[in-house]
Amino acid sequence: MTTPVFIAVVAVGVGVGFLSGMFGKGGSAVATPLLAAAGIPAVVAVASPLPATIPTTIAASAVYWRRGWLERRVLAATLALGVPATVVGALVTQWVSGAVLVLVTDALIAGIGLRLLWSGPGEEAPAEEPASTRWSAVIGAGVGFSAGLLANSGGALLAPLYLTVLGLPIKRTFATSLTAATVLAIPATAIHIWLGHIDWAIVATLAATSVPFSILGSRVAVATRAARLERLYAITLTVLGSVMLARGLL
Numbered sequence: 001m002t003t004p005v006f007i008a009v010v011a012v013g014v015g016v017g018f019l020s021g022m023f024g025k026g027g028s029a030v031a032t033p034l035l036a037a038a039g040i041p042a043v044v045a046v047a048s049p050l051p052a053t054i055p056t057t058i059a060a061s062a063v064y065w066r067r068g069w070l071e072r073r074v075l076a077a078t079l080a081l082g083v084p085a086t087v088v089g090a091l092v093t094q095w096v097s098g099a100v101l102v103l104v105t106d107a108l109i110a111g112i113g114l115r116l117l118w119s120g121p122g123e124e125a126p127a128e129e130p131a132s133t134r135w136s137a138v139i140g141a142g143v144g145f146s147a148g149l150l151a152n153s154g155g156a157l158l159a160p161l162y163l164t165v166l167g168l169p170i171k172r173t174f175a176t177s178l179t180a181a182t183v184l185a186i187p188a189t190a191i192h193i194w195l196g197h198i199d200w201a202i203v204a205t206l207a208a209t210s211v212p213f214s215i216l217g218s219r220v221a222v223a224t225r226a227a228r229l230e231r232l233y234a235i236t237l238t239v240l241g242s243v244m245l246a247r248g249l250l
Helices: 003-023 027-035 041-047 047-067 072-095 096-119 134-151 154-166 171-196 199-224 226-248
Strands: none
Touching: 003 027, 003 047, 003 199, 003 226, 027 047, 027 096, 027 134, 027 154, 027 171, 027 226, 041 047, 047 096, 072 134, 072 154, 096 134, 096 154, 096 226, 134 154, 134 171, 134 199, 154 171, 154 226, 171 199, 171 226
């Protein structure tokens, strides 16, 4: 890596790590357009953030686990279909251009943010009845395929779907989506290693910078009121996704 590219990757790692911990997502979907904007080749920008997601999400998840917010039944149902769907999606990337994947990722981020802004923030409440495992499995299949195709961990989709479809409280949502994203990143990473899409220098730089900031972000989220956290989440995704999508289309 050249010095300017190294500096850009470090900055992406810091920013994405913090956002990942604070908003319950792996961060690879956000890292992809930022790396592409820094001049990283499209396919490498799509795939290289994925292995760095694994230590980042583990570190952030631990902060939520200690408070008992992980929804285990939702997690199990999500992964039952999500893992095989991720493998299928990752294999399909052989026939889709990297540039298209970057644009789809940008649009996905912006769309999720707008959906959450439209629905408005909710309030944190203790979980009463277990969320539907059937819908959790449906979410897992759809997000898993998307995660494999777009070479991300799925957290960008899991968190808002857990919020809007299952009605999980936001901090339980983040705890569960981070854990699911960790697992979904593993088969997708293996496929992209096999396809030769990963630059390990970028992976190492992203992991080294994102892990400590993901812990910081998750601690900030734990201390933030639920309604404010949802609003911040929606605004961040909308602005970031829209800016990067506009850049990619120009």
